Amino acid sequence: MAKAADLRPAHAPLNFSLAKSHRTRMKSKMELVLMLLLMVSLAGAQNPSPSVTQQTLQQVAASLRMYVDQLPNMPRIYGYSMQDGSPKPVTLTIGMYRKTWKFHRDLPSTPVFVFGTSAEAATFPGPTIIARQGVPLSVTWQNHLPSSHILPWDPTVPTAIPKNGGVPTVVHLHGSVHPPASDGSALAWFTANFQETGPKWTQATYTYPNVQPPGNLWYHDHALGLTRANLLAGLLGAYVIQNPSLDDPFNLPCGDTFDRHLVIADRSFNVDGTLFMNATGINPSIHPQWQPEYFGEAITVNGKAWPFLAVHRRRYRFRIINSSNARYLRLALSNGLAFCVIGSDASYLAAPVTSQNILLAPAEVADVIIDFSLSTTNEAELTNDAPYPYPTGSPAGPLNGKVMKFVILPKGAPPEAPDNSTVPTKEVNFTSVVPTDVAVTRYITMYEYTSASGSPTHLYINGKRFEDPVTETPRSGTTELWNVINLTGDNHPLHIHLGVFQAIKVQELVDLTTFKNCMTAINDAVKCNVAGHAVGKVVPVPEHEKTWKNVVKMEPGYMTSVVVAFKLVETNQKYPFDATGEPGYVYHCHILDHEDNAMIRPMKMLP
Ligand SMILES: [Cu+2]
Numbered sequence: 001m002a003k004a005a006d007l008r009p010a011h012a013p014l015n016f017s018l019a020k021s022h023r024t025r026m027k028s029k030m031e032l033v034l035m036l037l038l039m040v041s042l043a044g045a046q047n048p049s050p051s052v053t054q055q056t057l058q059q060v061a062a063s064l065r066m067y068v069d070q071l072p073n074m075p076r077i078y079g080y081s082m083q084d085g086s087p088k089p090v091t092l093t094i095g096m097y098r099k100t101w102k103f104h105r106d107l108p109s110t111p112v113f114v115f116g117t118s119a120e121a122a123t124f125p126g127p128t129i130i131a132r133q134g135v136p137l138s139v140t141w142q143n144h145l146p147s148s149h150i151l152p153w154d155p156t157v158p159t160a161i162p163k164n165g166g167v168p169t170v171v172h173l174h175g176s177v178h179p180p181a182s183d184g185s186a187l188a189w190f191t192a193n194f195q196e197t198g199p200k201w202t203q204a205t206y207t208y209p210n211v212q213p214p215g216n217l218w219y220h221d222h223a224l225g226l227t228r229a230n231l232l233a234g235l236l237g238a239y240v241i242q243n244p245s246l247d248d249p250f251n252l253p254c255g256d257t258f259d260r261h262l263v264i265a266d267r268s269f270n271v272d273g274t275l276f277m278n279a280t281g282i283n284p285s286i287h288p289q290w291q292p293e294y295f296g297e298a299i300t301v302n303g304k305a306w307p308f309l310a311v312h313r314r315r316y317r318f319r320i321i322n323s324s325n326a327r328y329l330r331l332a333l334s335n336g337l338a339f340c341v342i343g344s345d346a347s348y349l350a351a352p353v354t355s356q357n358i359l360l361a362p363a364e365v366a367d368v369i370i371d372f373s374l375s376t377t378n379e380a381e382l383t384n385d386a387p388y389p390y391p392t393g394s395p396a397g398p399l400n401g402k403v404m405k406f407v408i409l410p411k412g413a414p415p416e417a418p419d420n421s422t423v424p425t426k427e428v429n430f431t432s433v434v435p436t437d438v439a440v441t442r443y444i445t446m447y448e449y450t451s452a453s454g455s456p457t458h459l460y461i462n463g464k465r466f467e468d469p470v471t472e473t474p475r476s477g478t479t480e481l482w483n484v485i486n487l488t489g490d491n492h493p494l495h496i497h498l499g500v501f502q503a504i505k506v507q508e509l510v511d512l513t514t515f516k517n518c519m520t521a522i523n524d525a526v527k528c529n530v531a532g533h534a535v536g537k538v539v540p541v542p543e544h545e546k547t548w549k550n551v552v553k554m555e556p557g558y559m560t561s562v563v564v565a566f567k568l569v570e571t572n573q574k575y576p577f578d579a580t581g582e583p584g585y586v587y588h589c590h591i592l593d594h595e596d597n598a599m600i601r602p603m604k605m606l607p
Contacts, residue, residue, distance in 0.1 A: 051280075052270060052276065056270075056271065057268040057269070057270075057276055057297050058297050058399065060268070060269050060270065060271055060297070061268065061269065061296075061297035061298040061305075061399050062297075062399060063106070064104045064106055064107065064298060064305050064306070065105075065106065066305075066306040066402060066405070067306055067307070067308040067404070067405040067407075068104075068105050068106075068308070069104060069105055069304040069305070069306075069307045069308070070304075070307060070308060070309070070310075071260070071262075071301060071302055071304065071307040071308065071309040071404065072123075072302045072303055072304060072307070073256060073260065073302070074123055074125060074126070074127055074128050074237070074238065074261065074263075074302060074303075075116075075121060075123060075127040075128070076127065076128050076129075076130055076256075077092060077094075077117065077127045077128070077129050077130070078090075078129075078130050079092065079129050079130060079131035079132065079135070079137035079139075079208075079210075080131065080132045080135045080137065087132045087135045088135070089135055089136045089137065089138070090137065090138070091137075091138040091139070091140065091205065092117075092129070092137065092138070092139045092140070093117065093139075093140045093142060094115055094116065094117060094126070094127070094139055094140070094141055094142070095115070095116060095117070095118070095119070095122070095141075095142040095143075095144045096113060096114070096115055096122075096141070096142065096143050096144060096145055096169055096221075096235060097113070097114060097115075097116060097118075097119040097122045097144050097145070098111060098112070098113055098144075098145055098146050098150065099111075099112060099114060099119055099122055100112065101114065101123075101124045101234070101303060103124075103267065103269065103273075103298070103300055103303065103304060103305050104298075104304065104305040104306075107269060107273045107305070108272065108273035109273070110269070110273050110274055110275055111150045111274060111275070112124050112150070112233055112234040112275070113145055113150065113167070113230065113233035113234050113235050114126055114233075114234040114235065115127065115219075115234075115235060115236075115237050119144070123303065124234040124303035125234070125236050125237045125238065125263045125265075125302065125303060125323065126219070126234075126235075126236065126237025127237055128237065128238040128239070128240065128261060129219070129237070129238070129239045129240070130240050130242060131208065131210045131239065131240065131241050131242070132210060132241070132242055132243065133210055133211070133212070133213065133214055133241050133242065133243035133246075134210060134211065134243070135210055136207055136208065136209045136210060137207070137208045137210060138205050138206065138207045138208075139171075139205065139206055139208070140204055140205045140206075141169075141170075141171040141204075141206065142193075142204075143166075143167070143169050143190055143191060143192045143193070143194070144192060145166065145167040145169065145191075145192055146166075146167070146192075147165040147166055147167075147192075148165060148167070149167050149226075149229060149233070150233055150274075150275070151229040151232055151233055151275065151277045152229070152277055152278070152279040152289045153225070153226055153229045153289060154225070154281065154287050154288055154289035154290045154597075155288075156286070156287045156288060156290070157225045157287060157290050157458075157596050157597040157598065158224060158225050158465075158466055158467065158596075158597075158598050159224055159225025159226060159596075160186075160187075160189045160198055160223050160224040160225060160226060162191050162195075162196040163196065164191075164195065164196060165191075166191030166192050166195060166196060167191065167192075167226075167230070168189035168190065168191055168196075168198065168223045168224070168226060169189060169190065169191075169221050169223050169226075169230060169235065170184045170185065170186065170188050170189040170190065170198070170201075170221065170222050170223050171184050171206070171219055171220070171221060171222065171235075172184030172219065172220060172221075172222035172497070173206075173208055173217055173218075173219045173239060174217055174218050174219065174220060174363060174495070174550065175215070175216070175217040175218070175345055175346035175365075175550040176208055176210075176212070176217055176239075176346075177209070177211055177212045177498060177568070177575065178206075178207070178208050178209060178498075178577075179207070179209075179577045179578060179579065179581065180498075180579065180580075180581050180582060180583055180584050180585055180605075181202055181203060181206075181581060181582070181583070182203075182206035182207050182208060183497055183498070183583075183585055183586075184206070184222045185198075185200045185222070185583040185584070185586070186198075186222050186223060186224040186225075186227075186466075186586065186600070187199050187200035187201075187224060187583060188200040188201045188202065188583060189201065189223040189224060189226075190204075198223075198224065200582070200583035202582075202583075209576065209577060210241050211568060211575070211576055211577075212241065212346065212568065212570065213241070213243070213246070213346075213347065213348070213428065213430075213569075213570040214240075214241045214242050214243045214246055214247055214348070215240075215241055215343060215345070215346035215347050215348065215367075216238070216239075216240060216319045216321070216343065216345070216346055216365045216367055217238075217239040217240070217241065217346050218236060218237065218238050218239055218263075218321050218323065218363075218365070219236070219237050219238075219239050220235060220236040220237070220323070221235040221236070225596050225597075226596070227592050227595055227596055228294060228325050228592035228593050228595070228596050229277065231323070231325060231592055232267070232275060232277055232294065232325055232592075233275065234303075236263070236265075236323050237263075238261045238263060238319070238321060240319070241346070246428070249424075250342075250422075250424040250427065251420070251421055251422045251424070252317050252342070252369065252421055252422075252423075252424070253314075253315045253316050253317040253369065253419075253421040254317070254421070258314070258315070258316050258317065258421070259316075259317040259319075260309070260316065260317070260318055260319070261302065261318075261319045261320075261321065262301050262302065262318050262319070262320045262321070262382075262404070263301065263302050263303075263321045263323050264299065264300070264301050264320065264321065264322055264323065264324065264329060264360075264403060265296075265299075265300050265323045265324050265325075266295060266296030266297075266298065266299050266300070266324045266325075266327045266400060267296040267298055267300055267305075268295075268296040268297045268298065269297075269298065276296075277294065278291045278294070282455045282456065283451045283453070283455055283456075283457055286451060286457050287457065287458075287597070290593070290596070290597050291593060292389075292455075292456040292593055292594070293325070293326035293327075293388070293389050293591060293593050293594075294325040294326050294592070294593055295326060295327055295388050295400070296324075296327070296400070297399050297400060298399065298400075299384065299399075299400055299402065299403050299404075301403060301404045306402055306403070306404060306405070307404050307405075308404060308405045308406070308407055309404065309405075309406055309407070310406075310407045310409055311372050311406050311407070311408055311409065312372065312408075312409050312413065312416045312419075313372050313373040313375065313408060313409065313410075313411050313416075314371070314372060314373055314416065314419035314421075315369050315370070315371045315372070315373070315419055315421045315423070316369070316370050316372065317342075317367070317368070317369055318367075318368050318369075318370060319365065319366075319367050320358070320360065320365065320366045320367075320368060321363075321365050322360035322361065322362055322363065322364050322365075323362075323363070324362050325362065325591070325592040325593060326362060326388070326389065326591045326592065326593055326594075327362065327386070327388050327400070328359060328360065328361050328362070328386040328387075328388065328390035328391075328491070329359070329360045329384045329386055329403070330357055330358070330359045330360075330384060330385050330386035331357060331358045331359075331360065331366075331382060331383070331384060331403065332356060332357040332358075332382075332383050332385070333370070333380045333381070333382060333383070333406075334380055334381040334382075334383055335375055335376065335377040335379070335380040336356075337370060337371070337372070337374060337375055337380060338354050338355060338356050339354070339355050339356075339357075339358055339366070339368040339369075339370060340352050340353075340354050340368060340369040340370070340371070340423055341353045341354070341355055341358065341366060341367070341368050341544035342367050342368065342369060342423075342424070342427060343365075343366070343367030343427075343547070344364075344365065344366060344367070344544060344545050344546075344547050344549055345364060345365045345547075345548075345549040345550045345551060346365070346500075346548075346549075346550060347428070347430065347500070347547040347548045347549065347569075348367075348427040348428040348547065349427055349428075349544065349546065349547050350426070350427055350428065350429055350430075350546070350547065351424075351425060351426050351427055352369070352423055352424065352425075352427065353543045353544040355542070355543075355544050358544065359386065359542075359553070361390070361491065361493035361551060361553045361590065362493055362551075362590045362591055362592070363493055363495055363550075363551045363590035364493060364549075364551045364553075366544070369423055370406075371423075372406065372408050373419070375408050377408065378407070378408050378410075379405055379406060379407050379408055380405070380406045380408060381402055381403075381404070381405050381406075382402075382403040382404045382405070382406070383401055383402060383403065384396050384400065384401055384402070384403050385401060388400070389490045389491075390490065390491045391490075391491055391555075391556070392489065392490075392556075393490075428570070430547065430548055430569045430570060431548075431565065431567075431569040431570075431572045433502050433504060433546075433548075433563050435479065435481050435504065435563045437478075437479055438479055438480060438481045438563070439474070439475060439478035439479060439480055440474065440475075440478070440480045440481075441480070441481045441482075441483065442472065442480060442481070442482050442483070443482075443483050443485060443525035443526070443530065444461060444462060444472075444482050444483065444484045444485065444494075445461070445462050445463070445484075445485040445487060445519060445523070445525060446459070446461060446484070446485065446486045446487060446488055446492055446554065446589070446599065447459065447460050447461075447462075447463055447487055447488065447519075447520075448487075448488040448489070448490075458597045458598060459488065459589070459594045459597065459598070459599040460598065460599065461587075461588075461589075461599055461600070461601045462523070462601065463523040464601060465598060466586075466598045466600050466601065466602065470584065470601075470602040470603065470604045471601070472587065472601060472602075472603045472604075473603070473604050473605070473606050474499070474564070474566045474603070474605060474606065475566070475605070475606045475607070476566055476567075476574060476575060476579045476580060476605045476606065476607060477566065477567050477574040477575070478566055478567070479563060479564065479565050479566070479567070480563075480564045480566070481561060481562070481563055481564075482501070482561070482562050482564055483525070483530070483534075483559050483560075483561050484552075484554050484559065484560045484561075484562060485509070485519070485525060485530065485534075485559050486554045486555060486556050486557065486558060486559075486560070487512075487515075487516050487519060487520075487557075488556055489556050490556055491553050491554060491555060491556055492553075492554045492589045492591060492594065492599070493551045493552070493553055493554070493589065493590040493591065494551065494552050494553075494554055494562075494587065494588075494589060494590075495550060495551045495587065495588055495589070495590040496550065496564060496585075496587040496603070497585035497586050497587060497603065498566065498579060498585045498603075498605070499564045499565060499566045500548035500549060500550055500564070500565050500569055501548070501549060501550075501552060501562045501563060501564040501565065502541075502545070502546065502547065502548055502549055502552065502562060502563060503541045503545070503552050503560050503561065503562050504541070504561050504562065504563055505538065505559075505560070505561040506538065506539040506540075506541060506555055506558055506559075506560045506561075507534050507535070507536060507537070507538050507539075507558060507559055507560075507561075508534075508536025508537040508538075508539075508557060508558050509530075509533045509534055509536060509557055509558060509559055510533055510535055510536040511533060512533070512557050514533075515528055515529075515530070515533040530559065533559075534559040536558075539555065539558070548565065548569045551590055566579070566605065579605040580604075580605045580606060580607050584602055584603060584604040584605070585602075585603045585604070585605065586600055586601065586602055586603055587600070587601055587603050588600035588601065
């Protein structure tokens with residue numbers, strides 16, 4: 001998709017009563033006000049500020065010296081308490097706060113919306129929650145946000161709009177297996193102090209049963225039509241499920257120093273240091289603000305632009321989360337060191353896989369070991385060479401092509417502890433992905449729609465709106481085969497709530513134009529002879545993605561067949577809770593600009 005040519009900064013909404021008070025003044029003033037209002041309407045209901053060009057955003061990013069801020073370690077919160085030697089359930093209260101955050105030594109403090117146990121403790125990203133497998137955790141998510149957003153949003157995409165102001169939010173624990181009432185439905189939003197709630201809101205406290213195997217999850221906002229703005233503002237954080245009896249025998253690098261999160265997010269900054277988000281849409285007459293993808297010029301890790309981390313010559317574990325709105329990351333190390341991948345999304349692999357690079361779509365997670373004892377250099381940059389949009393957009397440049405730097409200390413630099421960690425030879429054997437007991441086979445088609453000028457207006461799954469009646473109704477406890485047909489020009493990261501899935505076949509669609517024309521006309525894969533088109537080149541599934549995932553990348557012009565398990569894949573058992581209740585679940589594209597407009601569909605589990 002094309003990038004925006006005209007970009008404007010985000011500011012608080014214009015005070016229209018001010019304009020009204022000028023009604024009786026002289027005509028020239030009236031004309032000035034009208035002109036301002038016209039500019040406002042063109043700018044998507046934002047302040048009439050001078051337009052910001054891509055060049056300005058690049059200059060601001062380029063003015064930030066790389067690798068001067070140390071990689072932060074986010075605060076940790078434990079989702080259980082130890083009593084008499086065993087973990088017991090707890091209830092946490094975590095708030096969403098407006099505060100300021102320094103993204104770089106040389107940037108002024110920037111207004112953000114962030115999670116924390118208090119305003120003082122809140123961070124970008126939020127605190128890392130450490131939960132225990134089998135120990136339920138209850139969290140009361142509280143909204144302490146002000147009456148208006150710090151970023152622009154667009155009322156013309158399906159959006160939570162409270163009658164009395166406020167910033168609607170709702171929290172989804174990404175990758176978690178939990179009852180529908182704790183899923184964070186886009187329609188279960190709430191404003192500050194629960195003053196207003198969305199149509200599907202039922203409860204202030206969510207309970208996560210943590211019945212799934214150990215792994216890496218993350219929590220983030222999921223409010224209808226505001227997810228892209230709320231995450232861009234900072235409403236995201238990491239969540240880990242641990243199980244010492246399974247984790248400890250692997251003898252992986254552990255502890256605060258050697259087991260680290262890298263929560264990566266691209267952001268652009270205005271000259272005054274505020275977060276930039278496009279205030280003008282790509283089709284402003286249709287959507288005043290909405291843009292097909294947000295791409296930031298700077299890459300932040302744990303809330304710092306291009307940080308550094310001093311490491312000893314030993315193994316480290318990194319849990320890498322791509323929390324960007326739309327940017328894919330193809331990560332590599334500049335000194336040629338490899339990643340030893342031990343997990344993908346929230347699951348361990350069957351065995352570690354060595355890879356020189358890792359491609360992470362938005363919301364994907366890689367759990368890796370890097371062995372710095374093998375380094376022949378004293379530093380290693382973590383680089384990104386994924387085009388944006390992926391895979392045929394602009395190449396990564398000198399700014400967004402760099403992520404962070406590892407400064408590798410000399411051998412024996414104090415206070416190095418002996419590295420007693422190992423790389424396991426075997427990890428977890430989950431339920432087989434061989435689709436022998438597929439209950440239902442579905443075709444899931446991704447469409448993009450364009451204006452007369454050819455630029456994107458919206459995206460739908462199966463040609464349906466979010467609010468159209470539910471069509472995906474899997475039976476709880478079963479396995480399904482979803483053939484995902486991507487008729488757009490870009491890769492999309494499909495995310496399914498509750499279920500876990502993995503690709504078993506990625507095959508090119510031949511004579512794509514004929515197929516696409518037929519699908520556009522009648523929206524029926526079988527009648528359009530999908531079997532006759534899905535016969536092209538087969539792309540292998542990367543070895544380090546062969547496990548039960550919660551995000552799978554969908555190649556443009558391909559049909560990706562995924563096996564979806566709506567059960568516990570560790571034990572092959574049904575969920576120990578009722579998954580069939582209201583408000584159900586969703587599945588959607590995790591490019592947030594697509595999810596908001598409106599590449600998202602409801603999913604209702606049947607008994
Ligand atoms: Cu998408």
